[in-house]
Amino acid sequence: MQEIRVAIIGTGAISNQHMKVWGHIPQVKVVAAAEIDAAKLKAWGEKYGFEEKDLYHDFREMLKRDDIDAVDVCVHNNLHTPVSTYALKAGYPCYSEKPMSATYFDSKLLYDTAIATGQKLAIQISSLYSMQTYIAKKVIDAGKLGNIYHARSATASRRRRNAVDRPALFSSVSFREREMAGHGQIVDLGCYHFGQMLYLLGLPELTCVLGKLHNGVEMPSEAWAASHPMTVEDMGVGFATFANGLSLEIQEASAINKDDFNDHYIMGSKGGLTWGMTDDFGGDWSMGGMGPMGPTGLPGPLQPQLKYRGLDDFGFNVTIDFNAYENQQDVRVYDPDMLQYLDNQMHWYNYLTSKLTDETRYNTPLIGLNASLLTEGLVLSSELGRAVTADEIKAMSKSMGIWKQETPWGVFDYEASL
Template sequence: MAKIRVGIIGAGGIANNHAHYYREIPDVELVAVADVVEERARSFAMRWGIPPDGVFTDYVKMLDSVELDAVSVCTPHAVHAKPAIEALKRGVHVLVEKPMASSGAEALEMLRAARASGKILMVGFQTRWSPELRAARKIVESGALGRIYYAEATLGGRRRGIPGSPTFVKRELAGGGVLLDIGCYAIDNMMFVLGHPRPLTVSAVTEAAIGKQREAAVEGGWPWNPDEFEVEDFVAAFIRFEGGLTMVLKESWAMHADTLGPPFILGTKGGLRLSPLEVYRDEWGYMTNTTLKLPQVDIYRERIRNFVEAVKRGGPSPIDPREIVVEMFIIDAIYESARKGREVEVKLPSEVLG
């Protein structure tokens, strides 16, 4: 069988992770890379054995002149939708980095392009291969926790962890701050475990509380440039779902506290903490805490391997893109509610309903 020909769009930090795992697979060939910064594209090509005629500063030129089976889109959040759509239009499968896009509208356009082309659109949530999350999902599905009525979604927050690259903090590139960067994981992790309940309304606040303060760039924290900071560094949201489930989302890039606490789920017959995974139930007339012996998995290897396998099969995507479009509409509603200072509806498009 001919090798799978892969191109990379955006040759920054995470693109190297993609290239590393693609290169592990014998029937994958890295053939092209595009980055607006020519030097970055060139040195990336050198590092990963991409031939000189596969180096581009314009991804459209790359898509038009190189025969490709698949691309990884590794550009800043607000530059995910266009390259993904252009690739899909040309019949090329797409693995796009998280967050799917910088808005629900963009994500929907991407979904439509994928449907029109019949090609794979996979959002690269490597966390979908986390043994803890997969076990938690199984436990919820088994009914052992009863009716789930409450969940807290978070990665726990960072005390001083604002990303240094403009990719994440300049509005034009990022589209938003901590919510889009790591809030998207907190939401996807919990939605995956809960079996993708349908969101109804959101009441939320966002804050740029620390990011602009030069004196907050203290020793021991991640270095960033407070003068470039244009987005939010804190988010809290109260999200209502069909069936009486409520989720609180909280995330922070910077705060005066060590942690926002763990993600957890409460059900009528049991509860669980997601990381590290622990299950709380009543058994034999006692309150029990259960931990599981879980396998060690390289989740980044799994995401590339599963994408490539799906490409070989011709689809479907290992992660249903409609699930992530719903999550992007939750994110839109969070920003809208924070702006308006009141609860708003999550307006889901017909393409993701039913």
């Protein structure tokens, strides 16, 4: 099996998840890492046993090495496009964290740069890598839904505002800052939900979006609000239409005065698919392996579930029960190739080594781009107070990328590299 030598950019929270998963793929060797925070880099290097010579403060220096095959980008949202386009232009295939970018403009730039440079690009969209998505796609492609006419992507947590209700250990303060994150829940988890939904719907052509963003739920106290300033939305709602006649309802909330809910469905003339939890966790390896609680290592109520309901509700009424631990393991035993569709990073490794091709891989840059268009529609519609067409979104979208980044090591001018 071909060895791939990876360099990581950004050694924050998510880089540890990536390292955990790389640990399951012995053909991948992480050879270097770059991080602007000196203390963080040092601690990270010690944790994973890196020599000082393989740790960099300026990733651009790191990319001058001649022993790197690919780059794993783990920086904040509004740095995804500046950093990943730099890496692509420097001649590296790139695996870039989600969301693809905070705006359609930036996602398109990243997408176009991958095409122009001919480098392989993948975006982390965990929700694609589950049996749930795999089976749903097979059911849809087999025509079991008939004419698909309506869908809903709705997720809300009573309290899950990043670095506000959720400890900053899991989600750094950058998640609640507009400058770094761009937006809140609509990009943070929305990218998983919209990406999965649009992929299953066959990436239909967006025509129009009506959306509204809110920052509705009060902080627990004034003191808390002062110490946890949040400049991104806590809820986005919307309604989108597509050229093929399809309509889509959207709701994304990181805070709501109601119990949590997950309600995702696709309705067709012959059948409908419904699922709850959307597998935002990155597969078993990312979750720490298949534990006693089930395939994803998550407790029961969080298990993804996919249900098919058809015309013949009694004769053809299938509930795919993912609580059965054996289900997922069996698939791997009988079809080891399945593994590459159950893990983001395994998928990327197989794409880099050409086991997966442009035809057989999940085209995550294209899926991410479509998700960005929808997200941006919600934002622009909310700002303008009216529905916006896809053409308007494309024309009005602007970069939120940090093109001149102030760092302790000077200003990183990404524009100069364009």
